[in-house]
Amino acid sequence: MVAKFELNDDSVVVIIGTGAGGGVLANELAQKGIKVVALEAGGRYLPEDYINDEWDSFGQLAWLDARSTSGDWRVARDFSGLPAWIVKAVGGTTTHWAGASLRFQTHEFKAKTTYSEVQGANLLDWPIDLTEMEPWYEKAETKLGVTRTGDRTGLPGNTNFKVFEAGAKALGYKDVHTGRMAINSAEYDDRMACQQTGFCFQGCKWGAKWSAAYTDIPRGEATGNLEVRERAHVLKIEHDDSGKVTGVLYADKDGNQHLQKARIVCVVGNSIESPRLLLNSASAMFPDGLANSSGQVGRNYMRHMTGSVYAVFDKPVRMWRGTTMAGIIQDEARHDPSRGFVGGYELETLALGLPFMAAFLDPGGWGREFTTALDSYENMAGLWIVGEDMPQESNRITLNPDLKDQYGLPAPNVHFDDHPNDTAMRAHAYKQGMAVYDAVGATRTFPTPPYPSTHNLGTNRMSENARDGVVNKWGQTHDIANLFVSDGSQFTTGAAENPTLTIVALAIRQADHIAREMGAGNI
């Protein structure tokens, strides 16, 4: 029984966005008997709808609303209107994600303490630590069915992994395996095992990869406590004279506007849209935007230090066959300043199909240097670099007064400059990634620049003190008690790990907190 709530029902929790944070939060609250209206800007796509064709899938799923970019990052030059590669659909970017599910390391919750002062970096310790998060990580791993956690075995390695593993071992790396993946190695939780089909980024047609679209969301709906309104794009959050939020204004698929009243509002639109919505909700009472007394809304945008290394061999690899990202080297994830930078990075297998390889191997490249690389596409192996980048106040989401979205609202501008620590870490990672492949006979290697951001973090950061950030340790905004942030924009710092597992763990924990506070009559 799918619930249907009235627009003027001010007892509901309104959740804006249905991805890793919002989809999980919606289900967790619904399971506790709390009434939830989830507003999702995108449509609903299920495994039978997913398209195993890179550009066609991109057209189906990607968030393509107007955005602009600035700063020295290469994405601003190569993909100026596409700072991020994320999804507009029920389930959000959990349709697209690769499934890598890693816990943060102890020191990564305490970056300021561990790294001390890094010039130009706005470092801060999280107001929580790994010990506090461990039970929530375990719940998240169980929900997602993460391999190599609990009693779940690892995925088998594909050709791309075997090349990666052989190179890693030749180089002396020890912590090398097929990853902790939210992709079933055996049937689990009514989802089948991975069929090694490739196209993990385009939505798993088998449902072997966890996505909120076909797990948490329908399960939440089945409780009768969750109504998901798709193609409902939130424009503004409203508040009363006491400063409490009271509801949200959204546009439906036909562009008609509605006001949904709310007891609590949770913003979960990913790290570009979430701060943008808070900024676009500015009022006479909150002229700098909602929850922005610290001035930190939109700041400290992080995207992970990323890059790729592709390598060509004299024999076929066929890297596109099998699970896209089931392979990891964790030896470089430690904090070891002797390498010339603070924090660490992971190396993870990655494959692109020919169409995306042509677009992303060397954006803007042409001529024989470029095409001879693609001529060896069949003999290519690849890995992705993901490391901790430094939060900087000047890396931020702002409202672009000269660019409007389809609703006439200012579009977000995404400004990003690499910090010297990011640049030093990337140089190290390129060198190590190329060494991995050289160790098994690569004839040519390619240090490939970052793609549009898939990990968008930090723009509503969590802080102990209200002056330092936007939300407290529960994701509750410091300024407005019944306004929460529930996505990766809460991240105080980025850590080296893919963020989804932490977003899910925080959402499960936040649901507990919201239920407790509602029960106590505090919100």
Next chain:
Amino acid sequence: MTVQTMRQGMTRRQLLSRTVATGATFVIGSGFIAGLDAAWAMETTALKPESMATLIQMARDIYPHDHVADEFYAIAVKGYDTAEAAPDIEAGIAALDAAARGKGHASYLDTGWERDRADILRAMEDSAFFQRIRGGLVTGLYNQKAVWPLFGYEGESYSQGGYIDRGFDDINWL
């Protein structure tokens, strides 16, 4: 409009009988161009056939793959043969030919070595015309499903049950 193969269109004799001009690489007729081997032909409606031939050569020089036939480059750029696009494209081709003449060649198409054509392109790579053609080729060429097998790429595998029983870990040279 599609690029026709000779099986569906003219015979080689018919094609060659209509030829009014011959470029270095293509047969250029009145309102059409074709491969020298007559394996494919393409009508043009808005662009001059010579300009389309130049565009196809330019496409190959931007993304040269010796194992990819002209037909695929022709398909990649045929979308510019519209009344809307033609003025800008003709102007771009004219600039390209002017640059070639500046290097002592009769035209871009008559510039014999790829190295020399690439030099001409390199000098204009920041132009809107070059970037439009290059950017369009990224999808226009590499997103043709018929091109994928030429690179060994297999495309989707879901319809065949994935690779779990079809070589996902099949590598024997490590």
